[in-house]
Amino acid sequence: AATLDRLGRREEAVRLLGPAIEFAENPSQALHIRGRLHEASRRYREAVADYERVLELEPESVEMRVRSGWILAVHPDPTLRDPATALERARRLLADPRCRDPRAWDLLAAALAANG
Numbered sequence: 001a002a003t004l005d006r007l008g009r010r011e012e013a014v015r016l017l018g019p020a021i022e023f024a025e026n027p028s029q030a031l032h033i034r035g036r037l038h039e040a041s042r043r044y045r046e047a048v049a050d051y052e053r054v055l056e057l058e059p060e061s062v063e064m065r066v067r068s069g070w071i072l073a074v075h076p077d078p079t080l081r082d083p084a085t086a087l088e089r090a091r092r093l094l095a096d097p098r099c100r101d102p103r104a105w106d107l108l109a110a111a112l113a114a115n116g
Helices: 002-006 010-023 028-040 044-057 062-074 083-095 103-114
Strands: none
Touching (some): 002 010, 010 028, 028 044, 028 062, 044 062, 062 083, 062 103, 083 103
């Protein structure tokens, strides 16, 4: 999928990940990759949907909490934006002593600003 994306064939990469997601015992990695491809294509609703599915499988995924939280905090479309959920994700990340990802602080700032 990464090679196809680099070759400018992102849609083909997304299509090829479908069977990997459908038939994998744990499709987290394929969902993560497809979500990033959607995000790069500015299909944020699809990206968030894939990130949410990863979080169902791996609830403590820092990467998915940050990526989905950021979109939910700052997206201009009010039907996609969910600042309250973004704030909850940021606070949960920062409450975890194992989380050393500085993006959690960025997410907190964005979510606080989005919540007014």
